[in-house]
Amino acid sequence: MKxxxxxxxxxxxxxxxxxxxxxxxxxxxxxxxxxxxFTSTSHEGLTLANYMAFFNxxxxxxxxxxxxxxxxxxxxxxxVIALPVSFYITKVARVxxxxxxxxxxLVPFWVSELIRVYGWIILLRESGVINRFLVSTGLFGQPxxxxxxxxxxxxxxxxxxxxxxxxxxIGVMDALDDSLIEAAYDLGASKLAIWRTIIIPHCTPGMVSxxxxxxxxxxxxxxxPNLMGGKxxxxxxxxxxxxxxxxxxxNQGAAFGFLLLVLSSLIIWAGLRVTGQNLSEVVK
Numbered sequence: 001m002k003x004x005x006x007x008x009x010x011x012x013x014x015x016x017x018x019x020x021x022x023x024x025x026x027x028x029x030x031x032x033x034x035x036x037x038f039t040s041t042s043h044e045g046l047t048l049a050n051y052m053a054f055f056n057x058x059x060x061x062x063x064x065x066x067x068x069x070x071x072x073x074x075x076x077x078x079x080v081i082a083l084p085v086s087f088y089i090t091k092v093a094r095v096x097x098x099x100x101x102x103x104x105x106l107v108p109f110w111v112s113e114l115i116r117v118y119g120w121i122i123l124l125r126e127s128g129v130i131n132r133f134l135v136s137t138g139l140f141g142q143p144x145x146x147x148x149x150x151x152x153x154x155x156x157x158x159x160x161x162x163x164x165x166x167x168x169x170i171g172v173m174d175a176l177d178d179s180l181i182e183a184a185y186d187l188g189a190s191k192l193a194i195w196r197t198i199i200i201p202h203c204t205p206g207m208v209s210x211x212x213x214x215x216x217x218x219x220x221x222x223x224x225p226n227l228m229g230g231k232x233x234x235x236x237x238x239x240x241x242x243x244x245x246x247x248x249x250x251n252q253g254a255a256f257g258f259l260l261l262v263l264s265s266l267i268i269w270a271g272l273r274v275t276g277q278n279l280s281e282v283v284k
Contacts, residue, residue, distance in 0.1 A: 125146070168206040168207075
């Protein structure tokens with residue numbers, strides 16, 4: 001009886017803070033935003049006007065399509081880079097070296113995203129480090145604007161999200177038996193065949209889980225597209241920011257936020273269907 005009482009008290013001690021945190025900071029604010037998304041200052045009662053504005057105005061849905069397309073591209077690029085990096089850390093480098101390399105991947109994420117983006121700006125701006133080097137060596141006659149375009153934006157997004165792909169892939173690749181790769185080499189398999197038939201299939205759960213995280217982070221990113229892409233690199237989160245902060249239209253901004261959540265979830269669901277993965281298996 002005493003043990004059961006202690007267990008109940010311990011459960012309440014740990015459960016109540018989590019329940020309060022989830023309720024006060026996540027559930028209640030989202031319920032209020034959901035209510036706002038179905039109301040309007042110009043209409044009484046519930047209305048779908050905020051959601052219909054997304055489909056009626058091409059600038060809104062075209063911006064979302066553009067954001068989703070670039071998010072998929074960034075996720076793919078991060079995956080392509082993270083696979084060989086993870087393979088080298090887990091299978092090629094020694095234990096100490098692998099730990100050091102993993103630490104190098106983690107170090108940039110010890111500072112905020114804003115500081116990391118400003119680092120790219122210092123490198124790529126007209127008076128930045130790269131332009132000064134190119135001009136001083138005579139390769140360029142004058143500085144070139146490398147910022148405020150889609151290429152710079154994609155570079156920044158790939159850099160800021162790399163960790164969230166490398167860590168899941170390292171986790172599953174570390175469990176891959178080295179003898180399988182060695183046996184494939186002994187049987188005369190090429191490196192491409194080994195990657196295609198052994199390494200990539202084994203790492204698919206980590207790639208999918210990392211891909212979901214990276215895609216959601218990139219899709220919901222605001223700082224990097226705004227600072228590195230400039231005014232011409234439209235991002236859907238900027239539309240949400242403009243509605244809430246600039247126009248004080250919380251109703252429209254809330255509707256756009258829920259549309260972003262629903263549409264991004266549909267894209268992830270479609271990706272899981274295409275790859276034949278199950279969400280419950282991926283998140284284990």
